[in-house]
Amino acid sequence: MIDRRELLRVLGGIPFLGGMASTAVMGSIVEQSWLRPIIGRERDLFKELGLRTFINCAGPFTSMTGCLMPDEVLDAIKRTGQDYVDLNALHDRVGERIAKLLECEGAVVSSGCFGAMSIGVAGVMTGTDREKIQQLPNTEGMKDEIIVQESHAGGYSHALTNIGAKLVTVKTAADVDLAVNDKTAMMWFLNKANNKGELDDKAWVALGEKHNIPTFNDCASDIPPLDNLFRFTRMGFDLVAFSGGKGLRGPQSAGLLLGKKKYTDAARLNAPPSVNIGRGMKVNKEEIIGMLIALEIYLAKDHGEEWKMWEAQIALIKEAVDSVDGITSEVYLPEIANEVPTLLVTWDQEGGHATYAEVRKKLRMGHPAIEIWPHDTDMQITTWMMEPGQERAVAYRVKEVLAEALS
Template sequence: MGPSLISAKATEELVLKPAARDYFKELGLRTFINAAGTYTSMTGSLMQKEVTEAITYGATEYVNLDELHDKVGERIAELLECEYATVSSGAFGAMTIGLAGVICGMDTKKVSQLPDTTGLKNEVIVQEAHDIAYTHALINTGAKIVSVKSAKDLEKAINKNTAMLWYLNANTDLGEISREDFVALGKKHGIPTFIDCAADVPPVENLFKFTKMGFDLVAFSGGKGIRGPQSAGLLLGKRKYIEAARLHTPPRGTTIARGMKVNKEEVLGMLVALELYLGRDHEKEWELWENQIKLISDSAKSVKGVETEIHVPPHANHVPSLKIKWDESIVKISKDDMRKALRDGHPSIETVGNKEEVGITTWMMDPGQERIVARRVKEILENA
């Protein structure tokens, strides 16, 4: 009688227990395999279980927001062997508050004055090749971008209004001024330097490299390679600038960064994501990515007329990546139509590329998904 009763009860619970809600399905949204990378439009990365547990824990208690930022900032600085740190609202938010801190220092009247920079140092010097759309994070403060080409031009551009020198690590190879020379110029003229490393993890060494190189401020995205909350980031560097930057952040109200709030859940999630990332076996992870990319590459080039190239971008998104190309007179499908076929298929697969090639990475996939991608890529190319 006992076993049958237990069995009946278990069956009843199984039948009556509601299934977990599929929120995206309820909203009519398709999920997909991410073979593209950590793009904001594709919602970045997936957080690990320990990170989401930290976020859930953070939602269960009240704490003082400033005290939390203080404690977590100290902990991150200890982990990354730098002077100080804070969790920001992404790398973009880190750029805005970092520059605001440089412009205003600890003067709360100046803090409330922004984005009116009347009477304040309000020029940021940027290499022409680094002056991309994301410099909008700098002009949010009311600052003006001064674009230069060479070290000589940079020194000529320095004047009493120069607040900061800003460098884009992703475009290192495009500018005439090296990172080391940029830092040296800042020190020579007593002007703080800031490097944007939003997508520059991996390698893990970058989390330490640029503060040790001498940059006064360094920004990283939290929701890319580190796999923290998508709306979080890291601002690392000199304590005096980061403490000044914090004057522009919540809970303070009359500031330009009041809307760049980082809540307690995200702060904890970012800390745990960083701890997990630092403890990861990076060599083993790299080997996994190489094997995954090779599997997809071999599958694609087994189709007549298809060529592949495995490469690693030198700076941002520094992971094994794949370019797939083909002669469209032999394989009769365009690159755009190939990407559409992958997106519209089952399961949906997102890739990158242009009219010349289809681009694939595997570092945002769950292990095993590379086999699905390899099979679908070959299937579409073969049937074209």
């Protein structure tokens, strides 16, 4: 039997062998028993690694690996992985196609929404000036201040400061008027916090137009509804970013940057494959095509029928939950972000009853494993990241765990 050292020696000589000899050698190698597990198609890789899969009743959280991609997206990823192509040309062609589909001037497939923010802000700061592009994160001689509402600033704004920008926080329109100066590069808005500050999206755009400052809207988790893909660019935001691996059901490591072409073009210059501040924010050819196909599928699907399915799934789980004494439940629709039917479940935490955290852990550790919203103040369940049919297993298991928790 050939050993690993001999395999390396043989492989090193393969390019110099004739076609028949190469085929014979490779055939011999494939027959070796120690290689079969590596190339076999029947491996359960998660099980090999000691990992459990779960039913996702939480949503497309990054820590839960986002979404499951449709078969058509997976097929496109596999097909495009079999050939080489010029990456810059691919970025350009796909960007043009997406911009046409979404009726905006420019589009870029980015490394997630976070990456879209980084290259987008970099593009606003540098424009197409190659020297400035190479200079980042040193912002000397550039406009580098980003105005943001206090209620919107947080972890996601690292996407801005990572490339050298400086945050200037405000609360009111008067604060914005005072904050704008010759160093102001952009005004950044966190869409899921639209109802938390004194200035909503329309007011933010109006202030940007008043001061001739470009505005950016981070809409990572704002699909659905479908209209959001068009609404914010039409509203007047100069740049808008979406996560690709949430409601759009594309690759989790991909995203979309949409908006004015002069800004998306500048963002591309700050992105891979060029060696610059965005070099580490690579999107491979498979992800670029996967993102395009996911978007095409999302635009073409029957959203009304999908919504009815989600409502029916939630109703089934609610019926099971309501059969447990001591439980209160209601179905609600989040006002902003992750706008899907959501089941809110509560019960008295006193009297020896299990806590929300304990119930969540029991669902995670049970069979099947189930993940729900990671809250300790209540229990929330969604169905939009489930596979059809899983709602029955969830209804049975949640009822079982709750009955035990309140017994």
